[in-house]
Amino acid sequence: MSAVVTEHDDHHDHGPAKGLLRWVFTTNHKDIGTLYLVFALAMFFVGGAMAMIIRSELFQPGMQFVEPQFFNSMTTMHALVMVFGAVMPAFVGLANWMIPMMIGAPDMALPRMNNMSFWVLVAGVLLLASTLFMEGGAPASGWTLYPPLVLQTGDALPFAIFSVHLLGISSIMGAINIIATIFNMRAPGMTLMKMPLFVWTWLITAFLLIAVMPVFAGGVTMLLTDRFFDTSFFDAAGGGDPVLYQHIFWFFGHPEVYIMILPTFGVASTIIPVFARKPLFGYSSMVVATIGIAFLSFIVWAHHMFTVGMPMAGELYFMYATMLIAIPTAVKIFNWTATMWKGSMTFETPMLFCIAFVVLFTIGGFTGLMMALAPLDFQYHDTYFIVAHFHYTLVPASIFVLQAAAYYWLPKWTGHMYNEKLGQLHFWLSVISVNILFFPQHFLGLAGMPRRIPDYAVQFADWNMISSIGAFIYGFSQLIFLYIVIQTIRQGTGEKVTDEVWEDAKKHGLEWHLPSPPPYHTFTTPPKVIPTEHI
């Protein structure tokens, strides 16, 4: 493996425009990546603040702080903000920064659309947030927006629906851009089967986005016409069916949760080999497993609806199909374990977060498997058991890995090293508190506590209090993360970082062949050598 020669023609390499307008009009993938990441981090705290309100109200039995209607708005908005405002944009931000640098491309294929998809996202999220101040309050029907309940929303309904349209447009544009970039802009020699797994998982995610966002947009548009134009798609009195909406929603909703987890897999598969100092155990089986999971995600949607009273054949089919997901997922977990096996591991913050991800995501996988079994779901469905399940697959999975990615690539992006001690503190506080927060919720669900209730019977009091304490510690710990990020951007530890930052990282990815921080334009001429250690 010889070093890559990065030939930059410095005469044409200009820096960014000056002033604030740089960020408004930028078409540079690094700038747009930064915008996405900063926006996602801000929304992570907004959604987190909503979670703090929820956990404060649930700290004790009895209603202490908020009205039930506002509580329902908070659960709804917490989910929408975290999904559409934090996790998805954060991964798009990573894609913007990393995909061109990983495949040796000078920028994204469609830079102007790239700018537009970011600003449409901002408009969508602001519109969504504005519903909090409208007559009748923000949507309070859960993020699934099930009719007929959602049709009782006050003035906020059309705004929330339009906001979903905007978010969908933004996601679709981002996805088109990513697909166009990956298919057309790879450096010579960067064959599909040599791409880093992060690029692979994003390619598949982008196809999922294009396939399902229009379905969701269609579904919410039908809500709009039901409410304002006298249609009855979901109203039995007019010949419609409320369950139809659930089918439409989950045809979008199930792939949607994989949209949030597949890039997570990609980042973990990128980071673990570097710190294990070993190639990924099975590169091609990881690619195949990702495609397998993506395919299965389209044909399992009604496992969210076992209790609506489907015919037996439907229940059985969706149960078996859902169970199949365990196979490619298990392949992935075995792969990460085998990658660590007989490695020479070190435990810097990114690696710690990735290991915690593998362990805690597996727990989320187990509970997922339990709920896949329809008869068991008759008990688990709509309880805190599922709240625990999907938070295990989102917080210590997607969020942990996003933070691992931040620690892993921040030195590359900024040229400054983050404070490792603080990073480790952030990790240990997060990993302990996230379990105090979500593990007891399994017990609550099994003991019979339904989800989305603002108050509960007193036998649930103890675990709820423990869970809330975990939530407060977890929420507080994220301020440490914010501090570390800001400090690293400013000057970090002052230590000079090398191009490859991490030991032998050059063998694993093209981005480590670039200077830290990379110049404004990179790979204006394609790299000559393609690293293959990750394969």
Place this chain on the structure above:
Amino acid sequence: MKMTRQLIAGMALMVSSLGTAYADYPLNLMKGVTEQSNEIYDLHMLILWICVFVGVAVFGTMFYSIYHHRKSKGHEAAQFHESTKVEIIWTIIPTIILVSMAIPATKTLLTLDDVEDSEMTIKITGWQWKWQYEYLDEEPSFFSNLDAASNEARQVGSGIDPTTIPNYLLDVDKPLVVPIHTKIRFLFTAGDVLHSWWVPDLGWKKDTIPGFITEAWTYIEKPGVYRGQCAELCGKDHGFMPIVVVALEKDEYEDWLDNYPDNGAASYPDGTWAAQAVCTGSECTKDELMQIGETVYTNNCASCHMPGGEGIPGTFPAISGSSVVTGDIEGQIDLMLKGKGMMPAFDQSISDLEFAAVVTYTRNALGNNVGDLVQPGKITELKSK
């Protein structure tokens, strides 16, 4: 520094008080009182143990590796990767485990679905935010609301300690009374939005869907009181529409049925009758209407319009001084029959007597003093229009 110490002290105090405050740490699914719930419990335990076993194996390997294969111990990285043999093995093993899970799950699912040979049928309708129980082929038909004590305590800032309320949020005014050792078929539907009827002791929940009927069955083995809640988000008081099932010995149940009164009130299982003022004859006095109206208001209106009628500014309009309530009486009745926005239609979910009573009550209480009243017969007449 002082702040930090105080914070830690407070936290320690909170943690230590956890054990004494409620001393209740439920961990697992309940076995329940039906064959179905027992089968589900056994399946749950089987799958749980399989997951624990797999987890121990995977995490054990991982932690062994994390402990031994680290650079600080001088472990050199092996460079092996890609092994088709290993990949095939670790694809086949999960497949075998999954098949071994699918077989018992399918069996349980098939028994749950079999509503054949049921001996009685009860229709359950979900409403915002109460349950309606109709015994098909029998007389009883009534609504079941959150009990008054819980309802008072659960208001924001009520100052009432929930631990002093017996069965806080899990008690109702009129429970569903059923016989044991009887295959009961339930039919589910909803009047407004989705709800889900869930009693963990029976082993399942079923969504109730407006305009559609779904079914499920139970066969309770043991007399007792079994509590549950609505499990599908149905609006602001989703957390406040509990379910109580009282299972009686067959002969006790027959007694309960025989004594079921004509006037719409249902008895508590201990044999006492629910206190309910009922006017005799077709004309009610204003006092009678006001008395009934107050209960109807508490059960149906107070959760949004607030117990004192002041509403929640910006979200739920006030009753006190409302132009609708103090205006034309037929206008008010019309709005209540049809519903508006978040407010459900009350044309079916309360009786004509209750309807007339609550109209009269809102016009002459909660800070209003219109002075008029409306008779149940008038409501019947307006409904038919």
